[in-house]
Amino acid sequence: MRKNRKPFWITMTVGLILVVLTLFTYSKNLNQIKKLDAEYTKLSSQLNQTEQDIAAKQDEVTSEKAESVKKVTGLDPELIQSDSTEAEKYFVAAFSWSNGTEYEGVRNQYIESLGEDNSFTKTYLPPDTKIETNDGMLSFIDFKKLRTTMDSIYVVPITAEGNRVRYVAFVQYIMHKDGSDLANTDALERSEAIIEFTAAGNPAEGDRRITEVSARAGYSAGLLDN
Structure with missing residues (x-):
């Protein structure tokens, strides 16, 4: 054991x-x-x-x-950024339309806002001419099947008096004939518009607005020149 x-x-x-x-x-x-x-x-x-x-x-x-x-x-960077955003909203319609009827509507809106004799619409939104066809009068824009899309906008302040700032805007837009063209924008040629405008009003009270819009003196590149 x-x-x-x-x-x-x-x-x-x-x-x-x-x-x-x-x-x-x-x-x-x-x-x-x-x-x-x-x-x-x-x-x-x-x-x-x-x-x-x-x-x-x-x-x-x-x-x-x-x-x-x-x-x-004398310029507030935040105000410049805010004005740049408002400028884009204000000008996008002028460089983004797809047919003659839409173009005329946009043109009339800017004339109503800026006045009949303003240089901006004269330069960048001239009257759409009519072409006589077998089917009657046709818009030049519709005849050429033109449309345009804003590509970019770059805003630079040039003078300032308090919150009243004068800017120059460089707008690039693309003239094309079909929406599918925008699938490869790198292959498309850009056109450029140079515009001056003033941003005025108190941003704190929400009454900031774009005013005194004009085409840059000595520069002309109408949308319907193509």
Whole structure:
């Protein structure tokens, strides 16, 4: 019986040793995991704080930059950006139409806004001529199947008196005959219009508007010259 018990005790002893080693290893790993979790939490907090500090510094630099530009030039960068957006909304219709009827409607809107004798419509929205065909009189735009799409507008301030700013706008537009042409605009030739306008009014009160619009003196490139 004693000979049979010896392997049993050996097995029990080895088993206990393995259990102790396993518990020791688990406890050690658990402590390491807790330590790593604490370090991760600390580093995450430090990272978040650093990101907040950087964002605050960037806002401060942007504000200081805007104030410097305003002090040197008398122009508020945010106002220029806002006026550029409003200019795009104002001029897009003049350079984005698809048939003679739409063109006439757009032309009349600008004449109503700017007056009958304004240089902008004279230069960039001249009267659509009529062509006699076997089916009667036909719009030149419809006869040529012309349409145009504004491609871009770049606005540059030239003078300022307080919130009253005079700008020059460089507009690029694409003359084409079908909407599918715009699938590859890189292959299309751009035409350019140069326009002067004034943005006036108090932006804080929402009465900012585009006024005193004119074609740039000495420059002419009518939409119907093609």
